[in-house]
Amino acid sequence: MVARAIIAGDGVLPGLLAEAGPALTVRLQGMPGGTGGADIVARLERLGGLFSDLHDAGVAEICFAGGMRRVGFDAAALDAVTEALLPRLTTAMGQGDDALLRDIVAIFEAEGFTILGADDLRPDLLAPAGAIAGAARPDGDAARARAVLAALGPLDVGQAAVAAQGQILGIETLQGTDAMLDFVAATAPGSGGVLVKRAKPGQDLRVDMPAIGPETVARAAAAGLSGIELQAGHVLLLDPAAVRAACDAHGLNLWAVP
């Protein structure tokens, strides 16, 4: 039988994916979320050992899920497999987090594993087109924020933006959507604007799909926004019922467009 493993980071996504069916949970030492409840605890320095463990368990499918962060390498702990990969990993690190993640995925693929996206396991988490909570209001502000993201996408910048009354009030940078919403709350409160969140064109959606949770909704409400527009089929709701409930509680409209 084909076994599946979830390489779990921070947040609720690993738990939501585990509900999709039997899977081993792998946790990497040093990553957010800790190593509690893991079937396999691994180290980036010992990828050879991890690959052996996975093959021994009959694992053929891997899903990366949840927040990861960079960890340092302990040179003294390297096994032969990681040591051989070190030059390319170091090069990828110098090119940014996206490049590093792409390279790690490619290494797992080269090892014979199939990479599943979160939406392969839980398609029900994907934002569907149309109204999700309240009404769909893809107005001029949403279009303006969308245009900003479209312009920045080729530069691999900008997963989210806020617009109100024709003006751009926030553009997501490395610090993420939450930091941008806090900025808007502090500097342009009560705008009644809209948050637009979409995938970047180059983003590998199998391992790095944009997501919103109930906290995102609460932060958008605290920033005085009136709605959130997502890219249909390209943003995860974590989880859908909690996100809808948060929108209803805060009186926010939530919808998705292609």
Place this chain on the structure above:
Amino acid sequence: MVARAIIAGDGVLPGLLAEAGPALTVRLQGMPGGTGGADIVARLERLGGLFSDLHDAGVAEICFAGGMRRVGFDAAALDAVTEALLPRLTTAMGQGDDALLRDIVAIFEAEGFTILGADDLRPDLLAPAGAIAGAARPDGDAARARAVLAALGPLDVGQAAVAAQGQILGIETLQGTDAMLDFVAATAPGSGGVLVKRAKPGQDLRVDMPAIGPETVARAAAAGLSGIELQAGHVLLLDPAAVRAACDAHGLNLWAVP
């Protein structure tokens, strides 16, 4: 003799321009900076009266200088000239601050006045190409921030951006450069990155030229940046000696490129 008038808003620019030669100072009621020391105190509701005053004083050249803000109209105080202009002013207001400013400038031009830019009166305030304080360091981060501004320019968004180690940490929105620098200071301290500030392609540099002062330098230093890059000939230094001194005091490099 041709007389000149400075329509003065907030900040140090009106005073710096007054040093360029004799000029009447016009202040508009309700604008930041107050009406103290003005030769003519005007109201937007009574543009007819202002035009008469300016013509009577032999004014042929007008320079708009310093920060302005929108003020409400008192419908009961309108003179015939402003009343006739009201439909187009209202339309322009609905299209944003830039459109409103462009329209007001066009109204003054139609009235026979020549509009001078701050750099017509004080070309010495313009950022010159090359090193201005410390050394010129137009590195990869500066190029990355420049690319972001180039992508956003056609959308009339983004006069400044911050990049560090290949990552974008801040993109200026309606709230301005200071708010963006405070955001970077709070969310990504000690990055050693660079602030890039340039004019937007559609910007009317006669009435709305980007500027930096010593406070901008202090804020960039507080955000942990190592340098500031300006667009040569398109950004004002208010004033050059104070900006250079602030850079030296904070150990920041300041340079300009085409």
